[in-house]
Amino acid sequence: MIFSILKNSPFSNFTSFRNFAIMFPVNPILLLGLLVVSYLVLRFLYKSSALHIIKKWWRVIEDRCHVHQFYKVPQFNEHMQENQLYRKVSVYLNSLASGEDSDFANLFSGNKSNEINVVFDPDQTVIDTFLSARVRWTNEKGVSDGSRALVLKIRRNDKRRILRPYLQHIHTVFDEIEQRRKEVKLYINAETNPEKNGRWRSVPFSHPGTIDAVAMQADLKTKVKSDLESFLKSKQYYNRLGRVWKRSYLLYGPSGTGKSSFVAGMAKFLCYDVYDINLSNVVDDSDLKMLLLQTTNKSLIVIEDLDRYLAEKSTAVSLSGILNFMDGILSCCGEERVMVFTMNVKDQIDPSVLRPGRIDVHVHFPPCDFSAFKTLANSYLGLKEHKLFPQVEEIFQTGSSLSPAEIGEIMISNRTSPSRALKSVITALQTNAEHGRAPARVGQCLTASSSGREELGESGSFFSRENVHAMKDFRKLYGLLRLRSGRKSSMDLDSTEKENSRHEIS
Numbered sequence: 439m440i441f442s443i444l445k446n447s448p449f450s451n452f453t454s455f456r457n458f459a460i461m462f463p464v465n466p467i468l469l470l471g472l473l474v475v476s477y478l479v480l481r482f483l484y485k486s487s488a489l490h491i492i493k494k495w496w497r498v499i500e501d502r503c504h505v506h507q508f509y510k511v512p513q514f515n516e517h518m519q520e521n522q523l524y525r526k527v528s529v530y531l532n533s534l535a536s537g538e539d540s541d542f543a544n545l546f547s548g549n550k551s552n553e554i555n556v557v558f559d560p561d562q563t564v565i566d567t568f569l570s571a572r573v574r575w576t577n578e579k580g581v582s583d584g585s586r587a588l589v590l591k592i593r594r595n596d597k598r599r600i601l602r603p604y605l606q607h608i609h610t611v612f613d614e615i616e617q618r619r620k621e622v623k624l625y626i627n628a629e630t631n632p633e634k635n636g637r638w639r640s641v642p643f644s645h646p647g648t649i650d651a652v653a654m655q656a657d658l659k660t661k662v663k664s665d666l667e668s669f670l671k672s673k674q675y676y677n678r679l680g681r682v683w684k685r686s687y688l689l690y691g692p693s694g695t696g697k698s699s700f701v702a703g704m705a706k707f708l709c710y711d712v713y714d715i716n717l718s719n720v721v722d723d724s725d726l727k728m729l730l731l732q733t734t735n736k737s738l739i740v741i742e743d744l745d746r747y748l749a750e751k752s753t754a755v756s757l758s759g760i761l762n763f764m765d766g767i768l769s770c771c772g773e774e775r776v777m778v779f780t781m782n783v784k785d786q787i788d789p790s791v792l793r794p795g796r797i798d799v800h801v802h803f804p805p806c807d808f809s810a811f812k813t814l815a816n817s818y819l820g821l822k823e824h825k826l827f828p829q830v831e832e833i834f835q836t837g838s839s840l841s842p843a844e845i846g847e848i849m850i851s852n853r854t855s856p857s858r859a860l861k862s863v864i865t866a867l868q869t870n871a872e873h874g875r876a877p878a879r880v881g882q883c884l885t886a887s888s889s890g891r892e893e894l895g896e897s898g899s900f901f902s903r904e905n906v907h908a909m910k911d912f913r914k915l916y917g918l919l920r921l922r923s924g925r926k927s928s929m930d931l932d933s934t935e936k937e938n939s940r941h942e943i944s
């Protein structure tokens with residue numbers, strides 16, 4: 439179209455242009471002047487706030503063409519109690535990037551050292567967009583009592599469509615922000631003391647561990663994280679099923695393989711308070727019930743070394759007390775609990791403890807393999823590659839292994855000399871091999887299920903426990919896993935005794 443206009447225009451060829459110039463003679467100086475003025479005007483518009491002013495006027499004009507409805511969210515109710523919605527909306531608005539565009543905003547330092555919060559001022563307006571509708575919030579200050587109110591201005595046309603989902607959206611964002619800000623606490627059950635109310639004692643949970651800091655397969659970490667994330671989003675799903683909104687994990691493996699560190703990482707990841715139950719301090723089954731009842735929503739409830747308690751019977755709690763606790767039937771008044779149990783071995787455990795529903799996800803923590811060793815060398819010594827790595831790999835292939843805790847300790851104490859650290863690891867592995875310690879089991883199993891549970895093997899896939907091969911021969915298993923990983927199939931790695939045929943479910 440432009441071409442056709444140009445074609446038909448007086449400037450379509452030089453002759454026409456010359457004719458045009460003859461007909462309408464233009465002073466070249468005037469033309470130059472015009473160009474300079476246009477340039478300066480454009481520059482002024484871009485450099486100054488003129489464009490913002492024009493935009494503002496345009497919005498005012500546009501607003502005049504619509505009918506609006508106003509919703510006021512007062513800071514206090516008639517009994518001078520704080521209106522929770524006001525708090526939620528304020529937090530939400532202050533999190534908006536457009537809050538920074540408001541004419542006047544306050545800057546406050548946040549809880550974290552480098553955090554700065556933008557808080558918008560009274561009588562300022564923040565514009566928000568939701569489902570392609572534009573809404574405005576104004577922070578009004580009452581003249582008489584100085585209390586504030588947030589006023590939502592919404593076009594009548596958009597109201598039916600967006601008001602409810604918009605308010606719901608504010609709730610959701612607020613919950614997410616609060617969850618991120620919350621200071622995580624560690625609760626420990628004290629010994630029974632009838633004079634004191636409540637059994638839980640709390641301290642700030644300052645464990646530095648994160649899921650990322652634990653050396654394990656990247657695939658497995660991702661699976662656990664996404665399992666946790668999907669749990670967080672499943673409130674309605676669990677409600678619809680009539681199930682308690684909880685998920686249980688079993689972390690099992692030899693000592694020093696990172697189970698407790700992983701629990702800390704899970705709590706950090708979820709931003710949940712941790713309730714660490716010491717079964718030695720639990721008096722009987724009803725005491726355990728009481729402890730569970732006194733936990734809050736959004737909490738991670740941990741029982742470490744459950745296998746030891748069950749085997750040694752070193753707790754006054756009966757097996758049925760533990761089963762009821764695991765079923766979470768008492769969390770009727772609370773929701774959103776993650777339960778984590780740790781064990782060194784699960785082979786001797788009563789199957790009723792491990793049945794699907796009681797334990798949803800099994801995560802195996804094996805002794806260190808070469809890949810975990812490399813992760814440790816990277817984080818502890820800053821080494822991505824080293825000429826001694828092939829030697830270390832060779833020893834791992836002979837079946838020798840140490841726990842990540844043992845390797846970590848060697849690396850920490852030799853951190854000033856990476857070569858010395860690696861040599862020490864090699865010596866320790868060789869000594870270990872000479873003393874004939876059990877070979878490392880490669881791969882880690884995440885087990886989870888819809889009806890039962892699923893397992894994650896070395897290839898990072900989920901498996902049904904019921905249908906996965908178990909292997910006696912570690913090398914055979916390792917080779918087969920490598921072969922199968924290409925076609926998203928794998929094996930249950932947590933049982934070296936059973937040889938039942940199993941198949942993958944996803």
Ligand SMILES: Nc1ncnc2c1ncn2[C@@H]1O[C@H](COP(=O)(O)OP(=O)(O)OP(=O)(O)O)[C@@H](O)[C@H]1O
Binds near residue numbers: 693694
């Ligand atoms: N996989 C790992 N990655 C990184 N560090 C690890 C790993 N496993 C253990 N560690 C380090 O070793 C130490 C002990 O780990 P942790 O207490 O988590 O082991 P655990 O499996 O809980 O042992 P236990 O069964 O004896 O309780 C921690 O300092 C941790 O940082």
Ligand SMILES: [Mg+2]
Binds near residue numbers: 699780
């Ligand atoms: Mg531990």
